[in-house]
Amino acid sequence: MNRPIQPTYTLDKVGEENFALNLGPQHPGTHGVLRVVLHMDGEYILQADPVLGYGHRMQEKIAENMTYPQALPYVCRMDYLGALSYNLAWVLAVEKLCQFEVPERAEAIRVIATELNRISSHLLWWGAFLLDLGGFTPFLQALTDRERILDILEEVTGSRLTYCYFRFGGLPSDVDEAWLTRVLDFIKEFRDRLPRYHDLVTGNVIFHHRSKDVGVILPFDAAGYGLSGPILRGSGINFDVRKHEPYSGYDRYDFEVPVDQNGDCLGRYNVRMAEIEQSLRIIEQAISAIPEGPVRSKVPKLIKAPEGEVAVAVETPRGQLVIYIVSEGGKKPYRVKYRVPSFANLSIFAKMAKGQLLADALAILGSLDMVIPEVDR
Amino acid sequence: MMECCYIKEVVKGFFSLCTGMRVTMGNVFTRPATVQWPRESAPLPDRFRGHIMMLADDATGYPKCIACTSCARNCPSQCIIVTGKKPEGAKKKMADRFELDFTKCSLCGLCVEICPVGALDFSRDYALASYTRNDFTTMDLLQELGSPF
Numbered sequence: 329m330n331r332p333i334q335p336t337y338t339l340d341k342v343g344e345e346n347f348a349l350n351l352g353p354q355h356p357g358t359h360g361v362l363r364v365v366l367h368m369d370g371e372y373i374l375q376a377d378p379v380l381g382y383g384h385r386m387q388e389k390i391a392e393n394m395t396y397p398q399a400l401p402y403v404c405r406m407d408y409l410g411a412l413s414y415n416l417a418w419v420l421a422v423e424k425l426c427q428f429e430v431p432e433r434a435e436a437i438r439v440i441a442t443e444l445n446r447i448s449s450h451l452l453w454w455g456a457f458l459l460d461l462g463g464f465t466p467f468l469q470a471l472t473d474r475e476r477i478l479d480i481l482e483e484v485t486g487s488r489l490t491y492c493y494f495r496f497g498g499l500p501s502d503v504d505e506a507w508l509t510r511v512l513d514f515i516k517e518f519r520d521r522l523p524r525y526h527d528l529v530t531g532n533v534i535f536h537h538r539s540k541d542v543g544v545i546l547p548f549d550a551a552g553y554g555l556s557g558p559i560l561r562g563s564g565i566n567f568d569v570r571k572h573e574p575y576s577g578y579d580r581y582d583f584e585v586p587v588d589q590n591g592d593c594l595g596r597y598n599v600r601m602a603e604i605e606q607s608l609r610i611i612e613q614a615i616s617a618i619p620e621g622p623v624r625s626k627v628p629k630l631i632k633a634p635e636g637e638v639a640v641a642v643e644t645p646r647g648q649l650v651i652y653i654v655s656e657g658g659k660k661p662y663r664v665k666y667r668v669p670s671f672a673n674l675s676i677f678a679k680m681a682k683g684q685l686l687a688d689a690l691a692i693l694g695s696l697d698m699v700i701p702e703v704d705r
Numbered sequence: 706m707m708e709c710c711y712i713k714e715v716v717k718g719f720f721s722l723c724t725g726m727r728v729t730m731g732n733v734f735t736r737p738a739t740v741q742w743p744r745e746s747a748p749l750p751d752r753f754r755g756h757i758m759m760l761a762d763d764a765t766g767y768p769k770c771i772a773c774t775s776c777a778r779n780c781p782s783q784c785i786i787v788t789g790k791k792p793e794g795a796k797k798k799m800a801d802r803f804e805l806d807f808t809k810c811s812l813c814g815l816c817v818e819i820c821p822v823g824a825l826d827f828s829r830d831y832a833l834a835s836y837t838r839n840d841f842t843t844m845d846l847l848q849e850l851g852s853p854f
Protein backbone atom coordinates (compact mmCIF):
# COMPACT_ATOMS: atom_id res chain seq x y z
CA MET A 329 0.00 0.00 0.00
CA ASN A 330 1.41 3.34 -0.99
CA ARG A 331 0.37 5.98 1.43
CA PRO A 332 1.02 9.57 0.49
CA ILE A 333 3.71 11.22 2.52
CA GLN A 334 2.25 14.67 2.24
CA PRO A 335 -0.96 15.23 4.18
CA THR A 336 -3.99 14.86 1.98
CA TYR A 337 -5.95 17.70 3.51
CA THR A 338 -6.83 20.58 1.32
CA LEU A 339 -7.16 23.98 2.84
CA ASP A 340 -10.92 24.00 2.89
CA LYS A 341 -10.97 20.74 4.78
CA VAL A 342 -8.62 21.85 7.48
CA GLY A 343 -10.75 22.79 10.37
CA GLU A 344 -9.95 23.79 13.85
CA GLU A 345 -9.79 20.21 14.98
CA ASN A 346 -8.43 18.43 11.95
CA PHE A 347 -4.92 19.20 10.91
CA ALA A 348 -1.60 17.74 9.92
CA LEU A 349 1.33 18.07 12.26
CA ASN A 350 4.96 17.57 11.39
CA LEU A 351 6.79 15.88 14.21
CA GLY A 352 10.43 16.36 13.31
CA PRO A 353 12.73 16.12 11.42
CA GLN A 354 14.30 18.20 14.15
CA HIS A 355 12.13 17.46 17.11
CA PRO A 356 13.84 16.60 20.38
CA GLY A 357 11.37 13.77 20.90
CA THR A 358 12.36 11.93 17.75
CA HIS A 359 15.98 11.65 18.92
CA GLY A 360 17.45 12.31 15.51
CA VAL A 361 16.32 13.29 12.09
CA LEU A 362 13.11 11.34 11.91
CA ARG A 363 10.03 13.02 10.60
CA VAL A 364 6.58 11.77 11.43
CA VAL A 365 3.60 13.31 9.68
CA LEU A 366 0.75 13.14 12.13
CA HIS A 367 -2.82 13.52 10.98
CA MET A 368 -4.54 14.88 14.01
CA ASP A 369 -8.04 15.21 15.27
CA GLY A 370 -7.57 17.66 18.10
CA GLU A 371 -5.15 16.04 20.49
CA TYR A 372 -5.70 12.58 19.02
CA ILE A 373 -3.73 10.99 16.23
CA LEU A 374 -5.70 9.65 13.30
CA GLN A 375 -2.74 8.42 11.34
CA ALA A 376 1.02 8.59 11.69
CA ASP A 377 3.37 8.37 8.71
CA PRO A 378 7.05 8.07 9.55
CA VAL A 379 9.23 9.60 6.85
CA LEU A 380 12.68 8.08 6.79
CA GLY A 381 15.91 8.62 4.98
CA TYR A 382 17.20 12.00 6.14
CA GLY A 383 20.33 10.36 7.39
CA HIS A 384 20.78 7.82 4.63
CA ARG A 385 24.48 7.28 3.95
CA MET A 386 24.47 4.15 1.76
CA GLN A 387 26.20 2.16 4.43
CA GLU A 388 25.77 -1.10 2.52
CA LYS A 389 27.17 0.34 -0.67
CA ILE A 390 30.08 1.90 1.20
CA ALA A 391 30.94 -1.47 2.70
CA GLU A 392 30.86 -3.05 -0.74
CA ASN A 393 33.39 -0.54 -2.01
CA MET A 394 35.80 -0.98 0.86
CA THR A 395 38.17 -3.70 1.85
CA TYR A 396 37.10 -5.63 4.94
CA PRO A 397 39.21 -3.67 7.45
CA GLN A 398 38.35 -0.37 5.83
CA ALA A 399 34.66 -0.93 6.44
CA LEU A 400 35.26 -1.29 10.18
CA PRO A 401 34.93 2.38 11.18
CA TYR A 402 31.83 2.80 9.04
CA VAL A 403 29.90 -0.06 10.57
CA CYS A 404 30.34 1.41 14.03
CA ARG A 405 28.78 4.66 12.94
CA MET A 406 25.37 3.22 12.25
CA ASP A 407 24.27 2.93 15.82
CA TYR A 408 26.20 5.53 17.72
CA LEU A 409 24.95 4.34 21.09
CA GLY A 410 25.76 0.67 20.65
CA ALA A 411 28.78 0.94 18.39
CA LEU A 412 30.63 -1.99 19.91
CA SER A 413 27.83 -4.42 19.08
CA TYR A 414 28.09 -3.34 15.46
CA ASN A 415 31.84 -3.55 15.58
CA LEU A 416 31.47 -7.04 17.00
CA ALA A 417 28.99 -8.14 14.35
CA TRP A 418 31.27 -7.04 11.52
CA VAL A 419 34.36 -8.76 12.87
CA LEU A 420 32.37 -11.91 13.68
CA ALA A 421 31.00 -12.00 10.14
CA VAL A 422 34.43 -11.61 8.53
CA GLU A 423 35.98 -14.06 10.97
CA LYS A 424 33.33 -16.60 10.07
CA LEU A 425 33.83 -15.96 6.38
CA CYS A 426 37.62 -16.30 6.51
CA GLN A 427 37.63 -18.84 9.35
CA PHE A 428 39.88 -16.86 11.64
CA GLU A 429 40.36 -18.07 15.16
CA VAL A 430 39.76 -15.77 18.11
CA PRO A 431 41.67 -16.32 21.38
CA GLU A 432 39.49 -16.85 24.43
CA ARG A 433 40.87 -13.85 26.26
CA ALA A 434 39.89 -11.63 23.36
CA GLU A 435 36.38 -13.06 23.42
CA ALA A 436 36.01 -12.34 27.11
CA ILE A 437 37.22 -8.76 26.70
CA ARG A 438 34.84 -8.32 23.79
CA VAL A 439 31.96 -9.42 25.97
CA ILE A 440 32.97 -7.08 28.79
CA ALA A 441 33.28 -4.10 26.48
CA THR A 442 30.07 -4.83 24.61
CA GLU A 443 28.08 -5.26 27.80
CA LEU A 444 29.46 -2.01 29.19
CA ASN A 445 28.37 -0.39 25.97
CA ARG A 446 24.92 -1.93 26.36
CA ILE A 447 24.57 -0.49 29.84
CA SER A 448 25.63 2.95 28.66
CA SER A 449 23.12 2.76 25.83
CA HIS A 450 20.32 1.72 28.18
CA LEU A 451 21.28 4.51 30.57
CA LEU A 452 21.04 7.12 27.85
CA TRP A 453 17.72 5.66 26.78
CA TRP A 454 16.52 5.83 30.37
CA GLY A 455 17.40 9.48 30.64
CA ALA A 456 16.06 10.43 27.23
CA PHE A 457 12.82 8.50 27.65
CA LEU A 458 12.08 10.26 30.91
CA LEU A 459 13.06 13.54 29.37
CA ASP A 460 10.39 12.86 26.75
CA LEU A 461 7.94 12.32 29.56
CA GLY A 462 8.96 15.62 31.13
CA GLY A 463 11.41 14.65 33.86
CA PHE A 464 14.79 16.32 33.77
CA THR A 465 16.50 14.91 36.86
CA PRO A 466 16.70 11.32 35.53
CA PHE A 467 18.56 12.52 32.48
CA LEU A 468 21.30 14.06 34.58
CA GLN A 469 21.44 11.05 36.87
CA ALA A 470 21.82 8.69 33.94
CA LEU A 471 24.42 10.81 32.20
CA THR A 472 26.55 10.97 35.34
CA ASP A 473 26.80 7.20 35.45
CA ARG A 474 27.06 6.84 31.70
CA GLU A 475 29.98 9.22 31.72
CA ARG A 476 31.89 6.85 33.96
CA ILE A 477 31.31 3.98 31.54
CA LEU A 478 32.51 6.18 28.69
CA ASP A 479 35.66 6.95 30.68
CA ILE A 480 36.27 3.26 31.22
CA LEU A 481 35.73 2.41 27.57
CA GLU A 482 37.79 5.36 26.44
CA GLU A 483 40.71 4.02 28.36
CA VAL A 484 40.87 0.88 26.22
CA THR A 485 39.32 1.95 22.94
CA GLY A 486 40.55 5.52 22.72
CA SER A 487 37.17 6.94 21.82
CA ARG A 488 34.04 7.81 23.70
CA LEU A 489 31.23 7.17 21.27
CA THR A 490 32.07 5.66 17.90
CA TYR A 491 34.26 2.89 19.17
CA CYS A 492 36.24 0.81 16.77
CA TYR A 493 38.02 -1.58 19.06
CA PHE A 494 37.63 -5.12 17.75
CA ARG A 495 39.77 -6.41 14.93
CA PHE A 496 39.65 -9.56 12.85
CA GLY A 497 41.13 -12.32 14.94
CA GLY A 498 40.90 -10.51 18.26
CA LEU A 499 41.81 -7.10 19.60
CA PRO A 500 44.50 -4.58 18.73
CA SER A 501 45.58 -4.23 22.34
CA ASP A 502 45.20 -6.03 25.61
CA VAL A 503 43.66 -4.66 28.78
CA ASP A 504 45.54 -4.64 32.04
CA GLU A 505 44.64 -5.72 35.54
CA ALA A 506 44.05 -2.12 36.61
CA TRP A 507 41.36 -1.69 33.98
CA LEU A 508 39.56 -4.83 35.07
CA THR A 509 39.65 -3.64 38.66
CA ARG A 510 38.27 -0.31 37.54
CA VAL A 511 35.37 -2.06 35.84
CA LEU A 512 34.68 -4.09 38.98
CA ASP A 513 34.77 -0.94 41.09
CA PHE A 514 32.33 0.69 38.74
CA ILE A 515 29.97 -2.27 38.96
CA LYS A 516 30.05 -2.15 42.73
CA GLU A 517 29.29 1.55 42.87
CA PHE A 518 26.71 1.34 40.14
CA ARG A 519 24.90 -1.44 42.01
CA ASP A 520 24.69 0.96 44.94
CA ARG A 521 23.30 3.65 42.73
CA LEU A 522 20.73 1.54 40.91
CA PRO A 523 18.13 1.68 43.72
CA ARG A 524 18.12 5.45 43.24
CA TYR A 525 16.96 4.96 39.69
CA HIS A 526 14.07 2.94 40.95
CA ASP A 527 13.28 5.40 43.74
CA LEU A 528 13.32 8.25 41.33
CA VAL A 529 11.27 6.75 38.55
CA THR A 530 10.15 3.15 38.74
CA GLY A 531 7.89 3.68 41.71
CA ASN A 532 6.73 7.11 40.67
CA VAL A 533 2.97 7.43 40.27
CA ILE A 534 3.12 10.02 37.51
CA PHE A 535 5.45 7.79 35.54
CA HIS A 536 3.05 4.90 35.95
CA HIS A 537 0.16 6.98 34.67
CA ARG A 538 2.18 7.97 31.64
CA SER A 539 3.48 4.53 30.76
CA LYS A 540 1.14 1.83 32.00
CA ASP A 541 -1.15 0.47 29.29
CA VAL A 542 0.24 2.99 26.83
CA GLY A 543 1.37 1.67 23.47
CA VAL A 544 0.55 -1.98 24.04
CA ILE A 545 2.13 -4.37 21.56
CA LEU A 546 0.57 -7.82 21.47
CA PRO A 547 2.97 -10.75 21.15
CA PHE A 548 1.35 -11.64 17.83
CA ASP A 549 2.10 -8.17 16.42
CA ALA A 550 5.56 -8.10 17.95
CA ALA A 551 6.51 -11.27 16.14
CA GLY A 552 4.67 -10.29 12.97
CA TYR A 553 6.43 -6.95 12.64
CA GLY A 554 9.80 -8.54 13.19
CA LEU A 555 10.51 -6.61 16.36
CA SER A 556 13.45 -7.64 18.44
CA GLY A 557 15.36 -6.71 21.53
CA PRO A 558 13.77 -5.27 24.65
CA ILE A 559 10.62 -4.39 22.70
CA LEU A 560 9.99 -7.99 21.74
CA ARG A 561 10.80 -9.17 25.24
CA GLY A 562 8.58 -6.46 26.67
CA SER A 563 5.74 -8.13 24.80
CA GLY A 564 6.30 -11.45 26.47
CA ILE A 565 8.37 -13.24 23.82
CA ASN A 566 11.54 -14.71 25.18
CA PHE A 567 14.12 -14.24 22.47
CA ASP A 568 17.64 -13.01 22.90
CA VAL A 569 20.36 -13.80 20.39
CA ARG A 570 22.90 -14.00 23.19
CA LYS A 571 20.95 -16.87 24.70
CA HIS A 572 19.49 -18.61 21.70
CA GLU A 573 22.33 -18.38 19.20
CA PRO A 574 25.28 -17.67 21.48
CA TYR A 575 28.31 -15.99 19.97
CA SER A 576 31.60 -14.81 21.49
CA GLY A 577 31.22 -17.30 24.30
CA TYR A 578 27.99 -15.95 25.76
CA ASP A 579 26.99 -19.55 26.45
CA ARG A 580 29.70 -19.64 29.13
CA TYR A 581 27.93 -17.05 31.24
CA ASP A 582 24.94 -17.51 33.44
CA PHE A 583 22.34 -14.80 32.88
CA GLU A 584 18.63 -14.48 32.50
CA VAL A 585 16.62 -12.99 29.69
CA PRO A 586 14.18 -10.56 31.30
CA VAL A 587 10.69 -10.78 29.86
CA ASP A 588 7.61 -8.72 30.64
CA GLN A 589 4.13 -9.86 29.70
CA ASN A 590 2.44 -6.46 29.55
CA GLY A 591 3.73 -5.17 26.23
CA ASP A 592 3.25 -1.52 27.23
CA CYS A 593 5.79 1.24 27.75
CA LEU A 594 6.18 0.18 31.36
CA GLY A 595 6.88 -3.39 30.29
CA ARG A 596 9.65 -2.27 27.95
CA TYR A 597 10.99 -0.04 30.70
CA ASN A 598 11.12 -2.93 33.14
CA VAL A 599 12.85 -5.19 30.64
CA ARG A 600 15.60 -2.68 30.00
CA MET A 601 16.13 -1.99 33.68
CA ALA A 602 16.41 -5.70 34.36
CA GLU A 603 18.76 -6.06 31.41
CA ILE A 604 21.15 -3.58 32.95
CA GLU A 605 21.41 -5.80 35.99
CA GLN A 606 21.95 -8.90 33.84
CA SER A 607 24.70 -7.13 31.92
CA LEU A 608 26.41 -6.34 35.21
CA ARG A 609 26.23 -10.03 36.07
CA ILE A 610 27.73 -11.04 32.73
CA ILE A 611 30.62 -8.60 33.12
CA GLU A 612 31.38 -9.87 36.61
CA GLN A 613 31.48 -13.46 35.44
CA ALA A 614 33.58 -12.58 32.43
CA ILE A 615 36.12 -10.77 34.58
CA SER A 616 36.32 -13.47 37.22
CA ALA A 617 36.90 -16.17 34.61
CA ILE A 618 39.10 -14.20 32.22
CA PRO A 619 41.76 -16.49 30.76
CA GLU A 620 45.35 -15.47 30.23
CA GLY A 621 46.90 -15.56 26.82
CA PRO A 622 47.20 -13.62 23.61
CA VAL A 623 44.43 -11.31 22.44
CA ARG A 624 45.00 -11.65 18.74
CA SER A 625 45.49 -14.68 16.58
CA LYS A 626 47.57 -14.74 13.44
CA VAL A 627 45.67 -13.20 10.59
CA PRO A 628 47.15 -12.14 7.27
CA LYS A 629 47.81 -8.43 6.91
CA LEU A 630 46.05 -8.35 3.59
CA ILE A 631 42.70 -10.00 4.07
CA LYS A 632 41.42 -11.92 1.07
CA ALA A 633 38.16 -13.67 1.77
CA PRO A 634 37.26 -16.95 0.12
CA GLU A 635 34.15 -17.25 -1.99
CA GLY A 636 31.01 -17.78 0.02
CA GLU A 637 28.36 -16.15 2.11
CA VAL A 638 27.84 -15.71 5.81
CA ALA A 639 25.20 -14.28 8.07
CA VAL A 640 25.89 -13.37 11.66
CA ALA A 641 23.35 -12.26 14.24
CA VAL A 642 24.24 -10.16 17.25
CA GLU A 643 22.10 -8.78 20.04
CA THR A 644 22.61 -5.04 20.10
CA PRO A 645 21.08 -2.85 22.82
CA ARG A 646 18.16 -2.31 20.47
CA GLY A 647 17.66 -5.82 19.20
CA GLN A 648 18.82 -8.27 16.64
CA LEU A 649 21.37 -7.11 14.12
CA VAL A 650 22.15 -9.40 11.22
CA ILE A 651 25.08 -8.81 8.92
CA TYR A 652 25.02 -10.77 5.72
CA ILE A 653 28.07 -10.83 3.47
CA VAL A 654 28.38 -12.36 0.04
CA SER A 655 31.94 -12.74 -1.12
CA GLU A 656 33.16 -13.58 -4.59
CA GLY A 657 36.65 -13.90 -3.24
CA GLY A 658 39.05 -11.01 -3.05
CA LYS A 659 39.58 -8.01 -0.85
CA LYS A 660 36.11 -6.52 -1.00
CA PRO A 661 32.71 -8.03 -0.33
CA TYR A 662 30.37 -8.43 -3.28
CA ARG A 663 27.21 -7.69 -1.33
CA VAL A 664 26.59 -6.57 2.23
CA LYS A 665 23.21 -6.45 3.89
CA TYR A 666 22.50 -5.02 7.32
CA ARG A 667 19.33 -6.05 9.03
CA VAL A 668 19.09 -3.39 11.71
CA PRO A 669 16.78 -3.65 14.70
CA SER A 670 15.52 -0.06 14.90
CA PHE A 671 14.18 -0.15 11.35
CA ALA A 672 11.88 -3.06 12.15
CA ASN A 673 11.07 -1.63 15.57
CA LEU A 674 9.98 1.66 14.07
CA SER A 675 7.63 -0.08 11.64
CA ILE A 676 5.09 -0.74 14.37
CA PHE A 677 4.96 2.89 15.47
CA ALA A 678 2.31 3.86 12.90
CA LYS A 679 0.02 1.15 14.19
CA MET A 680 0.57 1.99 17.83
CA ALA A 681 0.20 5.74 17.47
CA LYS A 682 -3.25 5.49 15.92
CA GLY A 683 -5.89 6.83 18.26
CA GLN A 684 -3.38 7.93 20.88
CA LEU A 685 -2.87 11.31 22.42
CA LEU A 686 0.07 13.20 20.97
CA ALA A 687 1.87 13.15 24.32
CA ASP A 688 1.42 9.39 24.51
CA ALA A 689 2.79 8.96 21.01
CA LEU A 690 5.97 10.63 22.19
CA ALA A 691 6.09 8.29 25.16
CA ILE A 692 5.73 5.36 22.77
CA LEU A 693 8.44 6.67 20.48
CA GLY A 694 10.67 7.12 23.49
CA SER A 695 10.00 3.60 24.71
CA LEU A 696 11.01 2.18 21.33
CA ASP A 697 14.54 3.52 21.85
CA MET A 698 15.22 4.63 18.31
CA VAL A 699 18.58 5.48 16.89
CA ILE A 700 17.68 7.19 13.65
CA PRO A 701 21.02 6.89 11.79
CA GLU A 702 20.61 3.19 12.29
CA VAL A 703 17.13 3.25 10.75
CA ASP A 704 18.33 5.27 7.76
CA ARG A 705 21.86 3.81 7.62
CA MET B 706 -15.90 4.09 47.59
CA MET B 707 -14.76 6.06 44.58
CA GLU B 708 -13.57 8.91 46.75
CA CYS B 709 -11.67 6.64 49.05
CA CYS B 710 -9.70 5.31 46.04
CA TYR B 711 -9.00 8.81 44.90
CA ILE B 712 -7.62 9.88 48.26
CA LYS B 713 -5.51 6.75 48.38
CA GLU B 714 -4.08 7.66 44.98
CA VAL B 715 -3.25 11.16 46.14
CA VAL B 716 -1.50 9.92 49.27
CA LYS B 717 0.39 7.29 47.30
CA GLY B 718 1.37 9.87 44.71
CA PHE B 719 2.56 12.24 47.40
CA PHE B 720 4.80 9.59 48.93
CA SER B 721 6.27 8.54 45.59
CA LEU B 722 7.03 12.18 44.86
CA CYS B 723 8.74 12.52 48.23
CA THR B 724 10.91 9.47 47.47
CA GLY B 725 11.92 11.02 44.18
CA MET B 726 12.60 14.38 45.76
CA ARG B 727 14.81 12.71 48.34
CA VAL B 728 17.06 11.42 45.56
CA THR B 729 17.13 14.84 43.96
CA MET B 730 17.88 16.64 47.20
CA GLY B 731 20.59 14.11 48.04
CA ASN B 732 22.47 15.34 45.00
CA VAL B 733 22.59 18.89 46.24
CA PHE B 734 25.34 17.99 48.66
CA THR B 735 27.49 15.86 46.38
CA ARG B 736 30.57 16.83 44.49
CA PRO B 737 29.86 18.29 41.03
CA ALA B 738 30.18 15.71 38.28
CA THR B 739 31.43 18.21 35.74
CA VAL B 740 34.77 19.96 35.35
CA GLN B 741 34.98 23.65 34.59
CA TRP B 742 36.64 23.68 31.19
CA PRO B 743 38.84 25.56 30.18
CA ARG B 744 40.01 26.30 33.71
CA GLU B 745 40.37 22.59 34.39
CA SER B 746 40.30 19.71 31.99
CA ALA B 747 39.43 16.07 32.32
CA PRO B 748 42.39 13.67 32.26
CA LEU B 749 43.20 12.19 28.87
CA PRO B 750 43.65 8.42 28.75
CA ASP B 751 46.82 7.02 27.21
CA ARG B 752 45.00 5.71 24.19
CA PHE B 753 43.31 8.99 23.44
CA ARG B 754 42.88 9.52 19.73
CA GLY B 755 43.67 12.98 18.52
CA HIS B 756 44.59 13.59 14.89
CA ILE B 757 47.46 11.44 13.71
CA MET B 758 51.00 12.76 13.88
CA MET B 759 54.34 11.79 12.46
CA LEU B 760 56.99 10.55 14.84
CA ALA B 761 60.57 11.61 14.46
CA ASP B 762 63.54 9.31 14.30
CA ASP B 763 65.34 9.67 17.63
CA ALA B 764 68.80 9.73 16.10
CA THR B 765 68.32 12.16 13.26
CA GLY B 766 65.17 14.10 14.08
CA TYR B 767 63.89 13.37 10.58
CA PRO B 768 60.48 11.77 10.08
CA LYS B 769 60.44 8.00 10.52
CA CYS B 770 58.24 7.52 7.47
CA ILE B 771 59.74 5.56 4.58
CA ALA B 772 56.99 6.65 2.19
CA CYS B 773 55.71 3.14 1.56
CA THR B 774 52.18 4.60 1.13
CA SER B 775 50.45 1.68 2.82
CA CYS B 776 48.74 4.09 5.22
CA ALA B 777 47.41 6.15 2.32
CA ARG B 778 46.19 3.03 0.52
CA ASN B 779 44.54 1.59 3.60
CA CYS B 780 42.84 4.72 4.83
CA PRO B 781 39.08 4.28 4.36
CA SER B 782 38.54 7.98 3.79
CA GLN B 783 41.54 8.57 1.55
CA CYS B 784 42.72 11.47 3.62
CA ILE B 785 46.47 10.91 3.50
CA ILE B 786 48.75 12.16 0.76
CA VAL B 787 52.32 10.97 1.07
CA THR B 788 55.22 11.21 -1.30
CA GLY B 789 58.88 10.55 -0.71
CA LYS B 790 62.28 10.42 -2.25
CA LYS B 791 65.76 9.31 -1.33
CA PRO B 792 67.90 11.86 0.46
CA GLU B 793 71.38 12.05 -0.99
CA GLY B 794 73.50 9.12 0.01
CA ALA B 795 70.70 7.34 1.87
CA LYS B 796 69.48 3.85 1.09
CA LYS B 797 65.85 4.29 2.01
CA LYS B 798 63.24 6.72 0.86
CA MET B 799 61.96 9.36 3.22
CA ALA B 800 58.72 11.30 3.15
CA ASP B 801 59.04 14.79 1.78
CA ARG B 802 55.34 15.49 1.88
CA PHE B 803 52.79 14.08 4.29
CA GLU B 804 49.42 15.76 4.31
CA LEU B 805 46.38 14.80 6.28
CA ASP B 806 42.87 15.92 5.45
CA PHE B 807 41.58 15.98 8.98
CA THR B 808 38.08 17.01 7.91
CA LYS B 809 37.65 13.55 6.42
CA CYS B 810 39.54 11.51 8.98
CA SER B 811 37.43 9.21 11.11
CA LEU B 812 40.21 8.55 13.64
CA CYS B 813 39.90 4.85 13.00
CA GLY B 814 43.58 4.17 13.52
CA LEU B 815 44.05 1.83 10.57
CA CYS B 816 47.00 3.93 9.35
CA VAL B 817 48.66 3.80 12.76
CA GLU B 818 48.27 0.04 12.88
CA ILE B 819 49.38 -0.68 9.35
CA CYS B 820 52.58 1.39 9.32
CA PRO B 821 55.51 -1.05 9.01
CA VAL B 822 57.96 1.24 10.81
CA GLY B 823 55.62 2.65 13.46
CA ALA B 824 55.95 6.18 12.15
CA LEU B 825 52.44 7.31 13.01
CA ASP B 826 50.73 7.84 16.31
CA PHE B 827 47.73 9.67 17.66
CA SER B 828 48.41 13.09 19.03
CA ARG B 829 46.82 14.41 22.20
CA ASP B 830 45.51 17.52 20.56
CA TYR B 831 41.83 17.99 21.15
CA ALA B 832 41.27 21.71 21.44
CA LEU B 833 41.31 22.34 17.72
CA ALA B 834 39.77 25.49 16.36
CA SER B 835 40.66 27.70 13.49
CA TYR B 836 39.31 30.53 11.40
CA THR B 837 39.93 28.77 8.12
CA ARG B 838 38.99 25.36 6.93
CA ASN B 839 42.29 24.99 5.09
CA ASP B 840 44.12 24.53 8.35
CA PHE B 841 42.49 21.13 8.59
CA THR B 842 42.04 20.05 4.99
CA THR B 843 45.80 20.07 4.46
CA MET B 844 47.53 19.49 7.75
CA ASP B 845 51.23 19.21 7.13
CA LEU B 846 52.43 16.55 9.54
CA LEU B 847 56.10 17.05 8.65
CA GLN B 848 56.10 20.70 9.59
CA GLU B 849 57.63 20.41 13.00
CA LEU B 850 60.16 17.76 12.11
CA GLY B 851 63.57 18.19 10.58
CA SER B 852 64.04 17.55 6.90
CA PRO B 853 67.02 16.42 4.84
CA PHE B 854 65.61 18.04 1.71
Ligand code: SF4
Pocket residue numbers: 757779780781782783784785805809810811812813814815816817
Ligand atom coordinates in the same frame (compact mmCIF):
# COMPACT_ATOMS: atom_id res chain seq x y z
S1 SF4 C 1 42.85 7.45 11.34
FE1 SF4 C 1 41.74 6.32 9.76
S2 SF4 C 1 40.66 7.88 8.57
FE2 SF4 C 1 42.24 8.95 9.78
S3 SF4 C 1 44.00 9.07 8.41
FE3 SF4 C 1 44.25 7.19 9.61
S4 SF4 C 1 43.33 5.59 8.36
FE4 SF4 C 1 42.62 7.54 7.53
Ligand code: SF4
Pocket residue numbers: 769770771772773774775776777787800819820821822823824825
Ligand atom coordinates in the same frame (compact mmCIF):
# COMPACT_ATOMS: atom_id res chain seq x y z
S1 SF4 D 1 52.62 3.48 6.40
FE1 SF4 D 1 54.14 4.48 7.70
S2 SF4 D 1 56.03 4.37 6.50
FE2 SF4 D 1 54.36 3.90 5.09
S3 SF4 D 1 53.87 5.88 4.15
FE3 SF4 D 1 52.51 5.65 5.91
S4 SF4 D 1 53.60 6.66 7.60
FE4 SF4 D 1 55.08 6.32 5.98
